[in-house]
Structures are given as C-alpha cells and as structure tokens.
Amino acid sequence: MxxxxxxxxxxxxxxxxxxxxxxxxxxxxxxxxxxxxxxxxxxxxxxxxxxxxxxxxxxxxxxxxxxxxxxxxxxxxxxxxxxxxxxxxxxxxxxxxxxxxxxxxxxxxxxxxxxxxxxxxxxxxxxxxxxxxxxxxxxxxxxxxxxxxxxxxxxxxxxxxxxxxxxxxxxxxxxxxxxxxxxxxxxxxxxxxxxxxxxxxxxxxxIDTNLDYLEKIKESLENLILLYEEEKIDIGFVKLIQLYHFLKRTKSTFIISKIYVFFEKSLLKNLTGKNPNLWIFNLFRIGYLCSLNQKI
Incomplete structure (x- = not known):
C-alpha cells in the first residue's frame, strides 16, 4: 500500500x-x-x-x-x-x-x-x-x-x-x-x-544558517528565472515571477539591479545578523532576480 x-x-x-x-x-x-x-x-x-x-x-x-x-x-x-x-x-x-x-x-x-x-x-x-x-x-x-x-x-x-x-x-x-x-x-x-x-x-x-540559506536562495532564484525564461511555469503561478515580469515589461530591471548592487552589503548585513527583517529579505530576492536578468 x-x-x-x-x-x-x-x-x-x-x-x-x-x-x-x-x-x-x-x-x-x-x-x-x-x-x-x-x-x-x-x-x-x-x-x-x-x-x-x-x-x-x-x-x-x-x-x-x-x-x-x-x-x-x-x-x-x-x-x-x-x-x-x-x-x-x-x-x-x-x-x-x-x-x-x-x-x-x-x-x-x-x-x-x-x-x-x-x-x-x-x-x-x-x-x-x-x-x-x-x-x-x-x-x-x-x-x-x-x-x-x-x-x-x-x-x-x-x-x-x-x-x-x-x-x-x-x-x-x-x-x-x-x-x-x-x-x-x-x-x-x-x-x-x-x-x-x-x-x-x-x-x-x-534549519540552515543565515549564510547557507542565502546561498540556497540565490540558487533557487536562478532556477526560478530559468523556469520563467523557458516557459515551464505560468507567470501567474508565482507572485515573485509576476512582479519580475512586470518590472521586465516596464524595463525597470536594470535600474533595480543597480540599486541592488549598491545596497547589497547593507542588505546582507541585516539578513546575516541577529534580527533579519523579512521585508528586507523580499527586497534582496527581487533585487537579485533583477540582477540575473542583466546576465542573460
């Protein structure tokens, strides 16, 4: 059974x-x-x-x-x-x-x-x-x-x-x-x-350490953009992809990727610290996702 x-x-x-x-x-x-x-x-x-x-x-x-x-x-x-x-x-x-x-x-x-x-x-x-x-x-x-x-x-x-x-x-x-x-x-x-x-x-x-989890998140976002680019999932199925698709369509990914690079160290300082903020974690994810778009 x-x-x-x-x-x-x-x-x-x-x-x-x-x-x-x-x-x-x-x-x-x-x-x-x-x-x-x-x-x-x-x-x-x-x-x-x-x-x-x-x-x-x-x-x-x-x-x-x-x-x-x-x-x-x-x-x-x-x-x-x-x-x-x-x-x-x-x-x-x-x-x-x-x-x-x-x-x-x-x-x-x-x-x-x-x-x-x-x-x-x-x-x-x-x-x-x-x-x-x-x-x-x-x-x-x-x-x-x-x-x-x-x-x-x-x-x-x-x-x-x-x-x-x-x-x-x-x-x-x-x-x-x-x-x-x-x-x-x-x-x-x-x-x-x-x-x-x-x-x-x-x-x-x-439960992963902060650093290990961030590395896994980067890999998972690389997978997500791959699924999006190869049309293996519908845009509406994942909120993060919905947002990314909107930013790409409005040609905003380049600007956000530059902002992400500028603030990356500050974001990581919070996320690897004793009291990481989930709102900042969301900013990190969308920023990293947009930065990947510049490499494709």
Whole structure:
C-alpha cells in the first residue's frame, strides 16, 4: 500500500525511520521505507545503516551525487506500492497518529499534503533568517493552504499516488537547489490533480544558517528565472515571477539591479545578523532576480 521515500544528505535518519516504522506497524498496513543518501560520505551513515535492521526498511548511500530532485525520482522508481509518501530525512514526527491520519484521509484524492512547522523558538541567532521565513511565511494552516491549493504544496510531507507522480516527476535537467516543488506543483495544477490539505505536519529539524540559506536562495532564484525564461511555469503561478515580469515589461530591471548592487552589503548585513527583517529579505530576492536578468 504505502512506500515512504526518504531522501537525505549528511543526516542521521534512524530516529525518523524508527518512528515511521513503529506507526506503520501499529496501523497494520503493507509498507516499505526507502532511504537514500545522496553521496554525502557522511560519518552519520554509520547510524543510518541501522535502518537495514528494521523490517521492510532499507538504507543505501549513492556513490555519485545526483541532486535532490533526481534522488526523489530515483526513490519513486524503486517504490513498489501505489502510494508514495515523500518526507525529507531531516523531518521530525510530532504526532503519534501521523501515519494513521494519512491513511484515513486518502479517499478519492491524488495528493494529500499534511503541512510543515518550524519550532516555536529559533535554535540560534545564526539560523534566524531561515527560521523566520519558515515560521511566518511557509508554515500555513489548512485553511490558508486551501486558498491556493497547488502553490501551497511542499514535497516534504506529501502523499501522492504513484501513477500521478509518474506523469510529472521532478525535472532532472535542473541540478541547483530550489523551486523543484514549484515546478512539480504547477504541472499537477495543469493536470488538475485532486489535492487534499490536512492538518498532519512534520517539524523542520535541520534549519540552515543565515549564510547557507542565502546561498540556497540565490540558487533557487536562478532556477526560478530559468523556469520563467523557458516557459515551464505560468507567470501567474508565482507572485515573485509576476512582479519580475512586470518590472521586465516596464524595463525597470536594470535600474533595480543597480540599486541592488549598491545596497547589497547593507542588505546582507541585516539578513546575516541577529534580527533579519523579512521585508528586507523580499527586497534582496527581487533585487537579485533583477540582477540575473542583466546576465542573460
């Protein structure tokens, strides 16, 4: 019935798998849990090998890095059951009826998304940007997610029918971090897949440092502009692209890119500091996006 797919990189996934295994066993469902490390060569894989001692569970590590999208695709190809539950290796299960909730909410839906939460307190000042953006922007209630059902999908903690996933898959041509969920969600919207949003979140465990997150954001914006230029997503699907398209059409990207370059150090000082401002983060994103336009 259920294939739980856990892509990971340099993380101890055994506590997560142990909890998932317990809940699946208690529910009495046919299941498998497949974990695949993307060639991190991490010392933590010593602990991850313990996954192989659990029934219906496997852990392998790849010899060559294939990036997060292809790692997910690869796990889906290996899955033997009709329902795929994607959950990232750094997730924390916070409810003891997590699996049961998914099983009881399948009904006639193609996709069921449970949501994601960040901890109430930020682990450290050095992680505050990622924590703030996650807690105040990404973490949404079921009611808020249902307003824009497809745009709210994040493929960490998403259950999808295998035949539905096989129609879209993650774009293996894009190797950089970011917006893989955006493209896949857009494809699902085009195919009018049926989405069910439920209250069944996992907690984001491995929160990036401010600097690491900014580097990831740059990569994700490079992916986003690529999706835009190659017309792989509709302009109206992403607010940031809507704004960028307007600025490009009004020939404003050059001016904004120059302003961005002038204020870049000040923006970064705030965003890497102890109290990053999300409004400034938005300015940083649109500025960086416009600066990319000058390189195309």
């Amino acid at each position: 259920l294939s739980i797919l856990v892509p990971l990189y340099n993380y101890n996934v055994y506590p997560l798998v142990s909890e998932l295994h317990k809940q699946c066993t208690d529910c009495g469902v046919h299941f498998e849990i497949l974990c695949q490390d993307d060639a991190s060569k991490s010392s933590l894989n010593v602990f991850n090998e313990n996954v192989n001692t659990l029934s219906n569970c496997s852990f392998i590590t790849l010899n060559q890095n294939i990036a997060h999208r292809e790692n997910r695709n690869s796990l889906a190809e290996q899955a033997k059951y009709n329902y795929l539950l994607f959950i990232d290796g750094d997730s924390i299960i916070i409810h003891n009826d997590y699996i049961k909730k998914y099983i009881t909410n399948l009904n006639d839906f193609d996709i069921v998304y449970g949501g994601r939460l960040h901890p109430e307190k930020c682990p450290s000042d050095n992680q505050k940007l990622r924590w703030k953006y996650g807690r105040f922007i990404e973490d949404k209630s079921v009611t808020n997610r249902e307003i824009k059902s497809y745009q709210s999908l994040l493929f960490n903690n998403t259950l999808i029918k295998k035949h539905c996933f096989n129609r879209v898959k993650f774009d293996r041509k894009i190797k950089k971090y970011g917006h893989d969920d955006t493209q896949l969600s857009y494809q699902l919207s085009v195919s009018q897949a049926k989405v069910n949003h439920i209250d069944n979140p996992v907690e984001h465990g491995d």
